[in-house]
Amino acid sequence: MSVSESVEESEGLVSDLVLDLKGLVCPVPVVKVANAIKGLEVGGVIEASATDPGVLADIPAWCHATGHELLRIGRNGREFAFWVKRAK
Amino acid sequence: MSEIVKRAQEELDKRYNRLVALNASSLCTRCGLCADSCHFYLANGDPEVAPAAKTERVRSVYRRQHDWLSRLFPNFTGARELTEDELDAWVDIAFRYCTMCERCTVNCPMGVDTPVVMGAARGTLTAIGKAPEILVQLADAEIARAESIDIFKDMLKEQIGFLEEELREETGDPEASIPMEKEGSEILYVALSGAHTILPAAKIFHRAGVDWTLSFFEASNYAVFLGDMKRAKAIAQRIIDEATRLQVSEVVITECGHAVFSYRWSTPVWFGELPFRIRSLIEVIHDYVRDGRIQLDQTANPDPITFHDSCNLSRKSGLAEQPRAVLESAAADFREMTPNREKAFCCGAGSGLVAVEEWRDTRLAAGRPKAEQIRNTGARVVVTSCDNCRHQLGDLGEHYGLEIEVKNLAEVTARALC
Amino acid sequence: MNHETLLEFVLYDLQLVALTIFVLLYAIKIRQLLMLPLPLEGGAADQETSTGRAVAVSYASILSPLAMESTRRHWRRWAVFAAYHIGILVAITATFTIPFTPGLMTQSVRRVAATAIALGLVAGFVKIYWRLTLPELRSISQPDDFFGLTILQVWFAIAIPAVLLNHPGWLVVYFVMTALLLVYVPVSKISHYIYWFFSRYLFGRRYGRRGVL
CATH class of the missing domain: 3.40.50.10700 (AF0625-like)
Structure with a gap:
């Protein structure tokens, strides 16, 4: 997996919830996503934006550990965006 | 006794070592002097969250099993049978209303080591699946990083690439770098995922002219919070292996309280003598300032x-x-x-x-x-x-x-x- | 059995039997504790520290109420603790000096000892009052807390006239009560003082090694 050059590449993904994680540092973005995903139906998608590059390591690892699907992760300047689908 | 209670009892028994036994004994005189050393008690004045009251919940169960008088007259000594309701109450006691800070310990005339008792409770709750889910997920994510390092390596390198750009901008040195996987370095620096733990340290290392390399892994170890020492050791193993592979002289742990604590005091027990020393970034910065390596x-x-x-x-x-x-x-x-x-x-x-x-x-x-x-x-x-x-x-x-x-x-x- | 024989029996034989049980019970309890594995502690602080000094500081904390925030803030509780435990120490010491070094128990020594025990008795009442009224104490108190306090109050109350008057009747009651306590203490929560020696040692060693103390 690699980082998309631009978040625009992720157009077409439909999100059920949008999270603004800008300004938050590890592990808070993961904590916020983990908490929010519990409120979605299986198959629901979270779209989140963050400024800490730590999400590039933390979010994929968390998805790997929990089984949720990381649909895409991308960078736009100094911001990062990612889409996670609730798997179970 | 339900299956889960039976398992919890077994887990508690497994953790009944000399330290737990001592602190679960009548060492605590129930004098109540610890109450206002605890920030939770000061916050709401609820006697149930005073350190002696919290540890007493766990101690009373151990007492029922191990104390002679309590085995004969449990009501007389306040000894309790373990129940599922009690275990649910322990989640609050051990995870929510105790930060294992040891402030009560240094304020206890008897020296009761509350975190020892709470650690046994936390470990037991984790083993039976009652620990807070997010802590388990974060610990699992740390292990996932090591198990699938090849998947994450590229992501990590890209992350560090972004930070390297910033480092060059801020130092004005186009050669400034955040090296990774550099064999034979003086220091393996173990940061957290957040940029604030990588960039400032990189600037300090750059100015001090240190030969260093950044770890692929983060310093935090959420299994320590879970009282799950097997998983905590597995998480620490990642750093030990990396430092051994890269043949560094020193592992420097970033500014992270529980990480420094566990790497300083637990790794020597888990891994024995190591070919490198482990220090905190605080000590390293201190020495650079003291020795004039940075002004x-x-x-x-x-x-x-x-x-x-x-x-x-x-x-x-x-x-x-x-x-x-x-x-x-x-x-x-x-x-x-x-x-x-x-x-x-x-x-x-x-x-x-x-x-x-x-x-x-x-x-x-x-x-x-x-x-x-x-x-x-x-x-x-x-x-x-x-x-x-x-x-x-x-x-x-x-x-x-x-x-x-x-x-x-x-x-x-x-x-x-x- | 006449009075003199009875007194001799409680002063020597009964005490010896009770003390033997006391020592045996503690030996078993301590052995049980020491049989358990002690988790290892690794590492040592970089700065030069003395674990021996830290252990000494740890033990000395009992005598320095100002060193700890809890005892500094609650100095009345520390004062009551001190009076209570001095009373106990004197009452126990008297059970040895009366039969074994009677020459030491002059009238003035008896008066001083009885006063110390009386202060212990007063401290005991304060402790019971606090245990009943302070919320943080009441919530953790169990029947054995009150039982322990009460029997020690009775013991103090008997010890005062026994020590002061040296009257055979009071002495018999005092020594019988002491014998009962010697058997009860090791199995009860009153045994905390034995664990204190282990706990303060480990506390000092841990904080010494880590360069805290």
Whole structure:
């Protein structure tokens, strides 16, 4: 997996919830996503934006550990965006 | 006895070593002197969250099994049978209303080691699946990184690439780098995922001319909070293996209280003698300043600054003087909170509490003594060498209207670099 | 059995039997504790520290109420603790000096000892009052807390006239009560003082090694 050059590449993904994680540092973005995903139906998608590059390591690892699907992760300047689908 | 209670009892028995037995014995005289050393008790005055009351819940179950008098007359000694309701109550007692800060221990005339008892409870709850889910997920994510390092390597390198760009901009040195996988380096630096733990340290290493390399892994070890030492060892193993493979002379752990604590005091037990030493970034910065490897300009940090002692670092690891010595050189107006060092108050969110969103109100209330201490200093900047504390202090600032900025020691030092 | 024989029996034989049981019970309890594995502690602080000094500081904390925030803030509780435990120490010491070094028990020594025990008795009442009224104490108190306090109050109350008057009747009651206590203490929560020696040692060693103390 690699980082998309631009978040625009992720157009077409439909999100059920949008999270603004800008300004938050590890592990808070993961904590916020983990908490929010519990409120979605299986198959629901979270779209989140963050400024800490730590999400590039933390979010994929968390998805790997929990089984949720990381649909895409991308960078736009100094911001990062990612889409996670609730798997179970 | 239900299956889960039976399993919990077995897990408790497994943890019944000499330290647990001592602290679960009648060592506690139930004198109640510990009550107002605890930030949770100070927050709401509820006697049920006083340290003796919390440990007594767990102790009373051990007593039922191991104390002669309690086996014969449980009602007389207040000994309890373990039940599922009791286990559910322990989740609050051990994870929500105790940050294992040891402040009650240093205030106990008997020296009751509350975290030893709470650690047994936490480990038991984790083993039977009752630990807070997010802590388990974060610990699993740490292990997942090691198990699938090839998947994450590219992501990590891209992340570091972004930071390297910033480092070059800020140092003005186009050659400045954040090396990874550099064999034979003097230092393997283990940061957290956040840029604030990588960039300032990189600037300091750059200025000190140190030969260093950044770890692929983060310093934090959430399994320590879970009382799950098997998983904690597996998480620590990643760093030990990496340092061994790269043949570094020293592993430097970033400003993270529980990470420094566990790498300093637990790894020698888990892995025996290692071919490299393990230190905290605080000690390393201190030595660079002391030895003149970096020069600092106090005027770079003109605002009044105070220092919050992380329990894991000051009270539990004796790292209280080094950050103060650095701050005396890096800041123009350093002010102490009272009490401080090993007597300091916990930020109110240690041992993983900060990561449990559902308990946010609990930790904000428990942080009141700390917020009052900060307010009394009149400081505009609070420095702390623990990321857990950093999050909590930031939230306390907002919650209690403190108008403070929270920074780590490396950030303040990097800013003062001449 | 006449009075003199009875007194001799409780002063020597009964005490010896009770003390033997006391020592045996503690030996078993301590052996049980020491049979359990002690988790290892690794590492040592970089700065030069003395674990021996830290252990000494740890033990000395009992005598320095100002060193700890809890005892500094609650100095009345520390004062009551001190009076209570001095009373116990004197009452126990008297059970040895009366039969074995009677020459030491002059009238003035008896008066001083009885006063110390009386202060212990007063401290005991304060402790019971606090245990009943302070919320943080009441919530953790169990029947054996009150039982332990009560029997020690009775023991103090008997010890005062026994020590002061040296009257055979009081002495018999005092020594019988002491014998019963010697058997009860090791199995009860009153045995905390034995664990204190282990706990303060481990506390000092841990904080010494880590460079905290």
